Amino acid sequence: MKRQTLTRQILNRRRFLSRATLIVSANLLPLPGYATGPYGPLLETISDPMEARRIGVTFLEQSDLGHDAAAVHRIISEKFGPLALLQDRQPEDCKALIAAQVQRDFDSGDCVKVDGWVLSKTEAMLFALAALHV
Amino acid sequence: MFIDALSDFSEEHLKGDICLIGAGAAGISIALEFANSDKKIILLESGGLEIEGDTQALYEGELIGRDYFPLDVTRLRFFGGSTNHWGGMVSPLLPMAFEKRAWVPLSGWPFGLQELDPYYHRASKVIELHDTNFEASWLEDQLAEERLPLSPAAFHSHLMRYSPPTRFGPTYHDHLRDAENITVVLNANVLELQANEAVDHLAQVKCGTLNGKAFTVAAEQFVLATGGLENPRMLLLSNRQQKNGLGNEHGLVGRYFMEHPQHSLGKIVPTVEGLGWSLYDGRRWRRKDGVRAAYQLMPSPEFQQSERVLSGNIEVFPNYGDWGEGLAGKSYKYVDLLGQYLRNYGIIGNKSYRSVFAIDRMVESCDVSISSEQAPNRESRILLSDEKDALGQNKAILDWRFTELDIQSLEKTTEALALQVGKTGIGRMQVDIQVGDWPASHHHMGTTRMSEDPRQGVVDTNCRLHGMDNFFIAGSSVFPTSGAVNPTMTIVALAIRLSDHLKGHMT
Numbered sequence: 001m002k003r004q005t006l007t008r009q010i011l012n013r014r015r016f017l018s019r020a021t022l023i024v025s026a027n028l029l030p031l032p033g034y035a036t037g038p039y040g041p042l043l044e045t046i047s048d049p050m051e052a053r054r055i056g057v058t059f060l061e062q063s064d065l066g067h068d069a070a071a072v073h074r075i076i077s078e079k080f081g082p083l084a085l086l087q088d089r090q091p092e093d094c095k096a097l098i099a100a101q102v103q104r105d106f107d108s109g110d111c112v113k114v115d116g117w118v119l120s121k122t123e124a125m126l127f128a129l130a131a132l133h134v
Numbered sequence: 135m136f137i138d139a140l141s142d143f144s145e146e147h148l149k150g151d152i153c154l155i156g157a158g159a160a161g162i163s164i165a166l167e168f169a170n171s172d173k174k175i176i177l178l179e180s181g182g183l184e185i186e187g188d189t190q191a192l193y194e195g196e197l198i199g200r201d202y203f204p205l206d207v208t209r210l211r212f213f214g215g216s217t218n219h220w221g222g223m224v225s226p227l228l229p230m231a232f233e234k235r236a237w238v239p240l241s242g243w244p245f246g247l248q249e250l251d252p253y254y255h256r257a258s259k260v261i262e263l264h265d266t267n268f269e270a271s272w273l274e275d276q277l278a279e280e281r282l283p284l285s286p287a288a289f290h291s292h293l294m295r296y297s298p299p300t301r302f303g304p305t306y307h308d309h310l311r312d313a314e315n316i317t318v319v320l321n322a323n324v325l326e327l328q329a330n331e332a333v334d335h336l337a338q339v340k341c342g343t344l345n346g347k348a349f350t351v352a353a354e355q356f357v358l359a360t361g362g363l364e365n366p367r368m369l370l371l372s373n374r375q376q377k378n379g380l381g382n383e384h385g386l387v388g389r390y391f392m393e394h395p396q397h398s399l400g401k402i403v404p405t406v407e408g409l410g411w412s413l414y415d416g417r418r419w420r421r422k423d424g425v426r427a428a429y430q431l432m433p434s435p436e437f438q439q440s441e442r443v444l445s446g447n448i449e450v451f452p453n454y455g456d457w458g459e460g461l462a463g464k465s466y467k468y469v470d471l472l473g474q475y476l477r478n479y480g481i482i483g484n485k486s487y488r489s490v491f492a493i494d495r496m497v498e499s500c501d502v503s504i505s506s507e508q509a510p511n512r513e514s515r516i517l518l519s520d521e522k523d524a525l526g527q528n529k530a531i532l533d534w535r536f537t538e539l540d541i542q543s544l545e546k547t548t549e550a551l552a553l554q555v556g557k558t559g560i561g562r563m564q565v566d567i568q569v570g571d572w573p574a575s576h577h578h579m580g581t582t583r584m585s586e587d588p589r590q591g592v593v594d595t596n597c598r599l600h601g602m603d604n605f606f607i608a609g610s611s612v613f614p615t616s617g618a619v620n621p622t623m624t625i626v627a628l629a630i631r632l633s634d635h636l637k638g639h640m641t
Binding site for chain 1: 400549552553555556557559562563564565566
């Protein structure tokens with residue numbers, strides 16, 4: 001019983017983290033099944049799609065992208081290559097791919113500030129994707 | 135010996151070898167250095183042994199600059215001075231604080247850290263540190279736990295140690311009472327510093343009490359040690375012989391007031407577990423012998439130089455979440471307290487504590503704040519008000535100001551920290567800068583700054599008032615720049631250094 005309570009607390013905390021920053025991390029528990037289509041593999045790595053959507057909307061509003069889905073798709077493709085190649089990837093592979101891209105963004109200073117959160121451009125674009133497709 | 139000028143005292147004139155004005159950290163440290171020597175020490179203290187409302191009211195003043203604490207709240211006027219409400223966090227100043235930095239106007243002490251090093255060691259005994267180890271790895275070694283993996287080229291984890299804190303009044307009362315060469319005069323307010331005709335030698339100080347007594351104290355040497363707000367006030371009030379105040383030929387007395395303003399910077403949410411966030415929480419670790427320490431983050435010298443920013447002391451304050459609801463959550467909190475107790479008393483190791491009590495996993499977010507260094511600013515200053523206190527003395531006015539460099543440093547440092555947190559993958563930071571929301575640290579610095587050049591400083595390298603041969607100032611008012619760490623250890627180190635200087639120059 002006690003173990004269950006503790007586990008619940010930790011899970012709650014993980015959801016808290018994912019709500020707050022939506023980090024695509026092996027430590028976080030994804031909530032799959034909401035996204036289909038070519039962006040499904042990427043979107044399924046996001047822990048809390050509704051919070052991702054909220055941040056994505058804010059990001060789109062503050063950027064020049066507006067609701068230009070084509071522009072978002074183009075940038076995503078530039079970052080991850082042809083989406084068709086993602087279709088057969090396992091979620092863990094997608095997470096690793098995203099994590100590497102996020103690291104490259106931070107290393108090169110390719111970051112944005114959304115609602116005060118300093119995020120990699122890749123993270124922000126994924127949230128923008130969520131805003132358009134979730 | 136202690137005497138109370140209010141009750142058991144009828145002298146009109148006292149004479150000693152050294153007259154110390156103010157019994158706070160600096161004044162008491164100097165008195166201790168001369169205890170049981172052949173020098174007769176007179177230590178004047180405005181208050182008694184306990185706080186008294188009418189004496190404390192002598193510290194009332196006006197604020198005309200940035201929001202600040204009331205001047206009778208930010209310091210204490212009784213035996214032991216502001217060490218009576220001191221938090222106890224200590225560190226030597228970092229080497230860069232002493233250096234001339236091209237982007238910080240009027241920066242640079244007349245000497246470097248190596249000059250103060252031996253005095254820091256002696257100061258550590260006065261403030262009751264168990265040892266003088268300030269190596270960053272010290273706490274890691276104590277707890278077998280690693281600091282946050284931030285790039286040392288950007289930020290480093292600086293070790294802050296804690297004094298118990300030493301309350302200088304109660305701690306050293308008996309020592310001073312039993313020293314035959316020391317007379318502590320309580321409730322003795324210095325009203326005027328009186329120089330000779332040439333105004334190059336302090337002849338005596340004029341004192342008064344709240345019940346109307348008056349007397350003078352003459353000495354071979356004088357040390358003014360009444361704090362960073364009161365030291366300049368005393369000089370400005372002594373304006374009978376020099377109309378702008380004693381030592382104020384170049385209009386510097388009271389100027390360059392600096393604090394360590396505190397600003398909220400936002401929050402960090404960790405994204406990986408197993409990191410030593412709790413090493414940054416000064417509340418959580420206290421060894422059974424009373425030793426306490428914690429890390430704070432500081433921008434590296436390289437970062438300060440490349441970005442042309444001031445220093446700052448960044449506190450990362452972990453929030454451990456709500457521990458769950460109901461009895462289970464409450465129980466967990468107490469179980470964790472038990473874990474801390476077992477760990478702090480060495481019954482279990484830190485590794486066991488961390489794994490069994492899940493402390494790292496409980497860190498849900500960290501509030502981030504900074505205690506900033508300020509650039510010396512001529513317009514940030516202490517002035518005299520037209521309003522008088524109960525002794526008929528003009529009250530102080532504080533006009534505290536920020537510079538553009540202060541704000542730019544804050545913004546650049548925060549952005550860099552947020553990037554570092556993301557880059558190292560330890561979490562993400564939400565930046566939300568609230569300028570001066572605390573608003574400060576009760577650190578009053580710079581108002582009688584030290585410089586070899588009388589046009590840039592009130593006191594010289596030995597803390598002697600420029601133009602006077604026997605009048606010295608002790609305390610953080612002599613700091614030319616403040617660095618980012620808490621000042622008390624440096625105040626005591628400088629006081630001991632001044633004591634050595636006096637010992638070497640007295641017959």
